[in-house]
Amino acid sequence: MRDRGVAAGRFEDRFSLLIHQLVERGWAVTEDFVPPWIVRELFAEAHDLWRQGRFRPAGIGRGAHYRVCSEIRGDVIFWWDEDAPTPIQRIYRAEIERLRLALNEALFLSLVEFEVHYAVFPPGAFYQRHRDRFRMADERMISCILYVNPEWSDEDGGALRIYDPQGAASDILPRAGTFALLRSDTVEHEVLPPRRSRFSVTGWLRRRPREFRI
Ligand code: OGA
């Protein structure tokens, strides 16, 4: 009993503020979700893949409704292969796994998996105001975005703008190490155009597809 209590307590200490913010306003931000060396390695990997031309224009919608539409979003993405993680991808997934378990425990969620891609917004690209959950496929529960851009200044722009239900906006700059969590179903947000290429690791904690829910 005592051991379980200690373990649960550790969970809470590390994630309690994040989870508290998520419950109170639907989104949360922290600077120390992962240590700087992990952020640097993720940036290095994304940057290499991007230089090698491995990113593809991102689309909107799912299945038959999928289409690329740069009037809505102008980023390029590279999906991680869950079955063939690189060493740094394995490490990041392990951190997300701890968060997944903490969220399930604290909020009685049934998060079962994590889908994730690198994203690059080239200078001037943006993503119009939207929510992350699809109408038809509603598995996405929590959006998790880690920014990996070294030496990002205010003038570089590219903020994540989050709207609260009353319409007030909060801007989060995509600085290396900043980690944002949003409720995928409710929280409206947009990406403002950056002045230089803006890199992130963008993922979603998901519940089971509808047909497998009880
Ligand atoms: C998204 C998104 C936000 C960001 O990919 O759906 O909203 O700050 N990204 O990159």
Ligand code: MN
């Ligand atoms: Mn989004």
